[in-house]
Amino acid sequence: MEGNEVADVVIFSPHLDDAVLSMGAAIARMTHEGRRVQVCTAYTSGPPLEAIPRRHRAFGDYGLREAEDDRALERLGADHRRLGLHEGIWREPRPRSLVGAFRTPDVVAAFDELPRLTAVVREILSRPDVEVYAPLGVGHHVDHTEVTLAVLRAAIETDAWGRLAFYEDFYALGESIRRQHPISRRRKWPLTRATGWAAPLGGLRFWLTALIPRGPQLDDYLPTIRTMSWTSEPLAVEGFEEIKFEAIAEYRSQLPMLGGLSQIEKLYRRAHRVRGGELFWRASAAPSSTDDGRTRGAYPAPDRPG
Numbered sequence: 058m059e060g061n062e063v064a065d066v067v068i069f070s071p072h073l074d075d076a077v078l079s080m081g082a083a084i085a086r087m088t089h090e091g092r093r094v095q096v097c098t099a100y101t102s103g104p105p106l107e108a109i110p111r112r113h114r115a116f117g118d119y120g121l122r123e124a125e126d127d128r129a130l131e132r133l134g135a136d137h138r139r140l141g142l143h144e145g146i147w148r149e150p151r152p153r154s155l156v157g158a159f160r161t162p163d164v165v166a167a168f169d170e171l172p173r174l175t176a177v178v179r180e181i182l183s184r185p186d187v188e189v190y191a192p193l194g195v196g197h198h199v200d201h202t203e204v205t206l207a208v209l210r211a212a213i214e215t216d217a218w219g220r221l222a223f224y225e226d227f228y229a230l231g232e233s234i235r236r237q238h239p240i241s242r243r244r245k246w247p248l249t250r251a252t253g254w255a256a257p258l259g260g261l262r263f264w265l266t267a268l269i270p271r272g273p274q275l276d277d278y279l280p281t282i283r284t285m286s287w288t289s290e291p292l293a294v295e296g297f298e299e300i301k302f303e304a305i306a307e308y309r310s311q312l313p314m315l316g317g318l319s320q321i322e323k324l325y326r327r328a329h330r331v332r333g334g335e336l337f338w339r340a341s342a343a344p345s346s347t348d349d350g351r352t353r354g355a356y357p358a359p360d361r362p363g
Contacts, residue, residue, distance in 0.1 A: 196228025231263025
């Protein structure tokens with residue numbers, strides 16, 4: 058099942074690893090239950106490899122990265138679709154460094170791939186039997202923000218909220234980063250329970266990453282999400298956590314930039330334990346003045362900082 062073939066579940070992934078990092082256990086659970094899962098990755102192309110500075114070639118070697126993604130998804134039992142869009146770091150004018158990936162444009166019209174992405178999401182949401190998952194856009198990465206905007210715009214147009222859920226991006230492992238996002242900050246954990254304590258060097262990396270972002274937030278581009286009702290719920294990872302890490306281990310070219318497999322495992326194990334599993338958000342177009350981001354009755358409310 059590839060390309061436009063029928064799937065029960067479609068998961069939008071900005072890059073070749075995001076879906077597996079964020080919800081690999083959920084994917085494994087779905088396929089174990091017999092569901093047909095397709096990961097639709099947006100940014101899977103760039104300039105010729107020889108035109109990329111050597112220090113950045115690990116990001117731009119898409120032949121290698123797609124092979125890694127094939128192996129990871131095969132472990133989870135999922136299939137793929139790749140849209141072939143250019144990552145933001147390769148578009149002109151190119152940012153001077155990778156830090157530029159965390160600079161969002163002043164106006165929504167400056168997102169180059171947003172029309173095409175929105176059209177793809179709209180087409181998938183038009184299929185009444187398909188459940189869709191998408192990144193929440195935590196971390197302020199321009200590519201993640203663009204995908205999240207596309208999904209939100211298409212969902213508003215099609216009113217398909219009942220079949221749509223958002224996963225928290227890899228950057229959400231940093232509690233300081235989660236608190237910058239207009240949705241994920243509705244559900245906070247005390248900093249004493251932060252994921253970073255499991256691997257202090259990784260925690261420091263996320264703390265530093267939280268200092269980088271510049272530019273409008275998701276709700277600046279789409280103010281209507283401020284008045285919507287948002288609820289969060291964890292999906293337990295028991296029985297599927299290890300296969301998630303086995304799949305993550307396939308992204309060998311990317312792991313050094315993410316801190317290494319050992320740190321990633323420690324961080325995610327603590328996140329799964331503290332948060333009750335992999336965390337997902339759902340939205341309703343109906344406004345709620347009292348919504349605090351919790352799914353009432355689904356699990357005990359975490360301690361809050363004073």
